[in-house]
Amino acid sequence: MSERGQFTTRIGAIAATVGSAVGLGNIWRFPYETGQHGGAAFIAIYLLCVIIMGVPVIVAEFIVGRKTHKNVCGALRELAPGKKLHWFSGICIAASIMIISFYSVVCGWIVEYLTKAISGGLSSGSTEDYSTMFGAFVTNPYRSVLWTVLFLLANYLVLKRGLKKGIERVANVMMPMLFILLIVFCVNSLMQPGAGEGIKFLFSPDFSAITPRVAIGAMGQAFFSLSLGLSCLLTYSSYFKDSDSLVKNATTVAILDTLVAVLAGIMIFPVVFSYGMTPEQGPKLIFEVLPAIFQQMPGGYVLAVLFFFLLFMASITSTISMSEISIAYFSEELKMSRNQASMLNTGIAIVLGSLCALSFGVLSGFTIFGMTLFDLFDYVSSNLLLPFGGIFFSVFVGWILDRSVVEDELSNHGKLKVRVVKPLIFCLRYVAPVSIVIVFLYGLGIVDKVLQLM
Ligand code: PFF
Numbered sequence: 001m002s003e004r005g006q007f008t009t010r011i012g013a014i015a016a017t018v019g020s021a022v023g024l025g026n027i028w029r030f031p032y033e034t035g036q037h038g039g040a041a042f043i044a045i046y047l048l049c050v051i052i053m054g055v056p057v058i059v060a061e062f063i064v065g066r067k068t069h070k071n072v073c074g075a076l077r078e079l080a081p082g083k084k085l086h087w088f089s090g091i092c093i094a095a096s097i098m099i100i101s102f103y104s105v106v107c108g109w110i111v112e113y114l115t116k117a118i119s120g121g122l123s124s125g126s127t128e129d130y131s132t133m134f135g136a137f138v139t140n141p142y143r144s145v146l147w148t149v150l151f152l153l154a155n156y157l158v159l160k161r162g163l164k165k166g167i168e169r170v171a172n173v174m175m176p177m178l179f180i181l182l183i184v185f186c187v188n189s190l191m192q193p194g195a196g197e198g199i200k201f202l203f204s205p206d207f208s209a210i211t212p213r214v215a216i217g218a219m220g221q222a223f224f225s226l227s228l229g230l231s232c233l234l235t236y237s238s239y240f241k242d243s244d245s246l247v248k249n250a251t252t253v254a255i256l257d258t259l260v261a262v263l264a265g266i267m268i269f270p271v272v273f274s275y276g277m278t279p280e281q282g283p284k285l286i287f288e289v290l291p292a293i294f295q296q297m298p299g300g301y302v303l304a305v306l307f308f309f310l311l312f313m314a315s316i317t318s319t320i321s322m323s324e325i326s327i328a329y330f331s332e333e334l335k336m337s338r339n340q341a342s343m344l345n346t347g348i349a350i351v352l353g354s355l356c357a358l359s360f361g362v363l364s365g366f367t368i369f370g371m372t373l374f375d376l377f378d379y380v381s382s383n384l385l386l387p388f389g390g391i392f393f394s395v396f397v398g399w400i401l402d403r404s405v406v407e408d409e410l411s412n413h414g415k416l417k418v419r420v421v422k423p424l425i426f427c428l429r430y431v432a433p434v435s436i437v438i439v440f441l442y443g444l445g446i447v448d449k450v451l452q453l454m
Pocket of ligand 1: 020021022023024025026096099224225226227228230232318319321322
């Protein structure tokens with residue numbers, strides 16, 4: 001066990017896990033989902049999902065990972081001998097590769113915009129100009145592939161250095177920087193004239209905007225944002241020390257992840273309102289609207305550079321964690337060296353990521369079930385495989401795993417007092433699987449059909 005390594009410190013373990021959770025899901029998706037779906041009412045439902053499903057499933061993955069100190073396949077084999085449940089690791093690896101493939105395309109866009117910001121290429125133009133620029137960029141077959149590949153190579157350079165010198169060190173540096181930058185941006189945003197309107201939009205609840213569909217969207221968002229269901233947290237927790245408190249680690253990760261999401265909202269909306277833009281821009285917000293706003297602000301050049309750097313840090317610490325799932329599997333089950341495993345992971349991601357990047361241009365006509373490859377990977381992984389993984393882990397720990405193993409892991413073999421065992425098991429047995437089944441059916445479009453009938 002010692003040769004596979006452990007995070008050196010508890011802070012390092014938390015930084016890496018928060019690094020996984022904090023990503024495009026928080027800074028890019030959460031603000032516009034909140035903006036479009038009732039502001040504070042959406043946030044309230046999101047928080048509820050984090051508490052009743054998010055934290056329990058994080059703890060479930062942590063129990064399996066830390067108990068066995070193994071990759072997902074080895075861990076399931078050890079904890080459920082003879083039950084053949086390790087087939088599920090195939091799903092985890094497939095899902096993680098799908099996510100990294102489409103996610104790294106957006107990361108590539110971020111790097112392109114970071115270099116543009118540095119070279120002054122984002123310093124003049126209207127939103128229309130930035131729209132045209134963005135459209136021309138994503139449809140260009142070479143540039144978006146090039147940046148996707150370069151991003152994945154940077155990801156590889158961290159991964160091949162291993163757990164302590166690569167993953168932990170990068171997280172220890174990037175996570176504090178990310179928080180500091182976020183706070184700087186929030187202060188700047190709150191100082192803009194008319195910032196109050198953005199804050200009102202973000203925080204005043206409009207319960208009439210909450211439909212079952214929105215509530216279900218909040219659950220899906222919580223899953224993606226917390227990196228749940230594909231054994232990413234299991235893999236990281238397999239590197240936790242036996243003295244770490246799993247419940248404390250899980251709540252810290254959930255709180256920090258949610259805090260970043262809310263801060264991202266504060267960073268973005270007051271500025272958007274203050275400059276007379278509309279918040280319903282959705283995904284285009286960061287590539288078309290914000291660059292146009294930055295160049296009107298004093299210090300806009302620096303703000304644009306720092307903003308895309310912040311996004312870069314948030315995204316690379318997430319892609320590292322997605323890759324680690326298959327790297328742990330390749331090196332422990334297929335006996336590859338760390339470098340070979342990282343190369344294999346990167347090679348697959350480069351091929352599939354490039355195809356996803358081309359989905360916006362030359363391959364836009366290539367569709368499966370009416371979706372481009374980018375959309376298909378996003379849809380299948382986020383809407384189907386992650387919820388399925390959530391059900392798997394909650395049922396596995398809630399129903400299949402021996403209760404004494406759960407209690408032992410939570411209390412570090414009796415050394416810690418844990419008062420939440422009962423509510424946690426209750427959530428894992430009933431609340432989480434039932435709510436996730438609803439998300440799952442929604443992902444399949446079944447909820448929509450039922451709602452139409454009502
Ligand atoms: N949690 C990341 C985000 O919010 O962007 C995305 C993610 C990372 C999903 C790692 C899944 C994963 F395993």
